[in-house]
Amino acid sequence: PLLDVTFDPSVAGELASYAADDEGTPAERAYLIRGGILERPLGGRLSQARSGLPGVAAARACGWDRPPIDRMANINLEPGGLSLAALIGGIERGVLMDTNRSWSIDDSRNKFQFGCELGRLIVDGELGGLVRNPGYRGLSAQFWRNLDGVGEAATWEVRGVQNCGKGEPNQSISVGHATPPCRFRDVAVFGGGE
Numbered sequence: 001p002l003l004d005v006t007f008d009p010s011v012a013g014e015l016a017s018y019a020a021d022d023e024g025t026p027a028e029r030a031y032l033i034r035g036g037i038l039e040r041p042l043g044g045r046l047s048q049a050r051s052g053l054p055g056v057a058a059a060r061a062c063g064w065d066r067p068p069i070d071r072m073a074n075i076n077l078e079p080g081g082l083s084l085a086a087l088i089g090g091i092e093r094g095v096l097m098d099t100n101r102s103w104s105i106d107d108s109r110n111k112f113q114f115g116c117e118l119g120r121l122i123v124d125g126e127l128g129g130l131v132r133n134p135g136y137r138g139l140s141a142q143f144w145r146n147l148d149g150v151g152e153a154a155t156w157e158v159r160g161v162q163n164c165g166k167g168e169p170n171q172s173i174s175v176g177h178a179t180p181p182c183r184f185r186d187v188a189v190f191g192g193g194e
Contacts, residue, residue: 002150004078005033007042007056014074014176015160016060022068025057032056032075036144043070054061062171069167074160074176080150087149087183089125095134095189096120102135108144119192134192143184151180 009018009027020026023045031039043051044059048068059068088096102115115135121128160176 001082001148003036003144004031006030006076006078007032007073008076009057009073011074011076011158011176011178013158014178015162015174016073016176018073019102019167021057021059021073022061023057023059025059027057027073030056037105042072044068060173062082062173063194066167066169066171069171071166071171071173072164072175074178076177077150077182078178079153079156082149082151082183083151084094084181087181088122088127090149090183091122091125093124094122095131095192096122097134097136100140105140109178110140111137112140112143131192135190137190143187146187147182148185149183151182153176153180155180176181 006029008029009016010029011017018027021044025045031040033039040056041047042053042058043053043055044057046059048055058070058073060071060073061068097116097119099117100114102118103112105112113135114137115133117133119131119134121131156178157180158176158178160174162174163172164175165172
């Protein structure tokens with residue numbers, strides 16, 4: 001119920017901001033997930049016509065010589081109501097992870113694994129020593145069901161990548177993400193060294 005995700009190509013400073021997608025559909029903010037319930041998929045105009053489901057202006061091409069395909073743009077996890085201190089304070093034993101450096105996710109977007117540059121141990125709600133190269137893995141639906149804290153608006157940060165590749169032939173394109181820090185329970189953590 002804490003999960004609210006929006007599609008919003010109008011956010012200033014994000015890597016995938018635009019007025020209309022490559023099918024000419026005007027881009028506007030829309031909830032994809034509200035209160036943990038999927039409201040609409042990312043499909044552009046063609047996918048919407050085929051599926052009969054509402055979508056968003058998400059058909060993009062990397063260049064004039066490629067067809068538009070359904071792509072992420074600015075996909076944002078909306079802020080909640082907890083400060084970073086409150087998120088950390090609610091953890092008995094865990095790791096605060098920062099800056100993804102590697103990622104792997106299967107074709108069905110079910111199993112994933114992320115590696116981070118650094119982390120800090122959390123013991124009884126207090127930040128401890130540094131952890132190098134921590135990582136986490138899991139199953140997407142189970143991971144998101146274990147969300148139990150979302151940072152407030154003051155903690156929200158704009159991020160993204162410039163090389164999200166999909167399609168045949170491959171199309172690499174910029175993707176924006178904005179998110180506050182989040183707290184998850186029962187996550188498989190691996191790697192690291194103090």
